[in-house]
Amino acid sequence: MQSTISLAKPLPRAKGIPLLGNIFSLANDVSGFLTQQYQSIGPVFTVRIFNQEVIVLAGTEANLFATHTGSHLFRSKEFWQANDAELGAKRSLISADGAVHTRMRKVQRAGYARSQIFNQLDEATKIAQAELASWPLNTPLPTHYSMQRIVTEQLSVIASDYSSKDDIDTIIKAVHTILATTVAGQRPKFFLRLPGYKRAKKRFLEIGNEVIAAHSPELRAGKPKNLADALVALHREDPDFLPYSDMLSPVLGPFIAGLDTAASTTSFILYAILKYPGLVEQVTAEADFLFADEGPTPNKMRELDVIHRVAMEAMRMWPIAPALFRRTTQEFEFAGYKIPADHDVIIATTVPHFLEEYYPDPKKFDIDRYTAERKEHKQPGAYSPFGVGPHRCLGQGLAEMQMGLIIGTLFHHAEFVLSPEEYELKIDPVPTPSPDKHMKFKIARWRHPIN
Numbered sequence: 001m002q003s004t005i006s007l008a009k010p011l012p013r014a015k016g017i018p019l020l021g022n023i024f025s026l027a028n029d030v031s032g033f034l035t036q037q038y039q040s041i042g043p044v045f046t047v048r049i050f051n052q053e054v055i056v057l058a059g060t061e062a063n064l065f066a067t068h069t070g071s072h073l074f075r076s077k078e079f080w081q082a083n084d085a086e087l088g089a090k091r092s093l094i095s096a097d098g099a100v101h102t103r104m105r106k107v108q109r110a111g112y113a114r115s116q117i118f119n120q121l122d123e124a125t126k127i128a129q130a131e132l133a134s135w136p137l138n139t140p141l142p143t144h145y146s147m148q149r150i151v152t153e154q155l156s157v158i159a160s161d162y163s164s165k166d167d168i169d170t171i172i173k174a175v176h177t178i179l180a181t182t183v184a185g186q187r188p189k190f191f192l193r194l195p196g197y198k199r200a201k202k203r204f205l206e207i208g209n210e211v212i213a214a215h216s217p218e219l220r221a222g223k224p225k226n227l228a229d230a231l232v233a234l235h236r237e238d239p240d241f242l243p244y245s246d247m248l249s250p251v252l253g254p255f256i257a258g259l260d261t262a263a264s265t266t267s268f269i270l271y272a273i274l275k276y277p278g279l280v281e282q283v284t285a286e287a288d289f290l291f292a293d294e295g296p297t298p299n300k301m302r303e304l305d306v307i308h309r310v311a312m313e314a315m316r317m318w319p320i321a322p323a324l325f326r327r328t329t330q331e332f333e334f335a336g337y338k339i340p341a342d343h344d345v346i347i348a349t350t351v352p353h354f355l356e357e358y359y360p361d362p363k364k365f366d367i368d369r370y371t372a373e374r375k376e377h378k379q380p381g382a383y384s385p386f387g388v389g390p391h392r393c394l395g396q397g398l399a400e401m402q403m404g405l406i407i408g409t410l411f412h413h414a415e416f417v418l419s420p421e422e423y424e425l426k427i428d429p430v431p432t433p434s435p436d437k438h439m440k441f442k443i444a445r446w447r448h449p450i451n
């Protein structure tokens, strides 16, 4: 137990600029800024976003606290309720807390499981191959958008037996505007009134309604169960718990949860493979192993060691969710300080990713950190790209397999180069970190052309 004197200490403050506080540093490089503050101040400090004070909890100690003893002390609701409202819902998986969240998560768990992609491996592979086959040789292609096209179509088929490829631009417009405006606060509210967004949102909601209509138990008899089936079943069984108005949000959930996360990370993986010496050869060998004989199988997917380690290192260095925003549910003590109830906090989950004590030479891209000998990520609280606590990513296994399958498919069929070859990664933080629009790549040569 800390002494009262220590608990009464005022919370240390990060230095900021008058009026704006720390908004620019947070907007430009969340992880870098929070890591510097952790190193100079310690695991607790406050930052200012305009005139609002937010408490930051950082370091492995914060990750362990939010995962274990303190997991009930943080609420998500305030940060996601405007997103829910935009989709016509009162609550959703990501905004719910406590018992409601536990029940929602249980119902949706199977729909987001790794087994969902394993059951549809052929279909998911064909989607990646079809997109790849449409790319012209030696022509610069936008990396993030190309990955979004594959990721979104795969998720839409896996989670809802629905092809959304003709709507990809509409989906991106709707999801990006909603996230940047209602969650990240990077765009002013009037963006939600712009005609282009309103058209996109209308179509996005129509997609949700079409998926729900196509998942009545009568139409789905004999088909393997997916996420949309589980949601329709829950609505029928307990419409008070999941009214129709709350269904569009979880039915469209995979688009929101997967669109940028998996697409951005796959883009970062592609960048790393093409940038750092020695990786192309190892990745290509694994890709050929995946496609040998009968083609991709769940067992072979689990054995993609190099691709998996490249993905892990990409998620350490370029996390798509560098920190989590929460509100405290009650007063508590952390690292010798009193943290008040009902206060906004940032759990700086990825600060340990950049600390020398866990990852020697942290700016170096090094996939050997994750070998059985070194296993740097296994140090408690040191590796959290998928978040911490009750809302920890439900799609982790699915995302890891999906990214492995996409990279395996690309490198089995073709040889790639960055375009321009000397491109150095720059991050676009809106709405979540992704490679900037200048990151392009080209097919240099077909290895196994797609018929």
Ligand code: HEM
Pocket (backbone or CB within 6 Å): 076, 093, 094, 095, 105, 112, 155, 253, 254, 255, 257, 258, 261, 262, 265, 315, 320, 321, 324, 325, 385, 386, 387, 388, 390, 391, 392, 393, 394, 395, 396, 398, 399
């Ligand atoms: C590299 C890829 C991904 C990363 C790094 C990632 C990361 C995260 C993080 C950090 C959270 C926690 C957010 C919070 O606590 O506020 C989260 C939640 C979630 N993710 Fe992922 N994600 C990825 C891909 C996916 C994919 C492909 C799906 C599914 C299609 C998915 C489904 C979810 C869901 C449903 C939640 C909410 C869980 C809950 O509220 O209980 N994620 N993800």
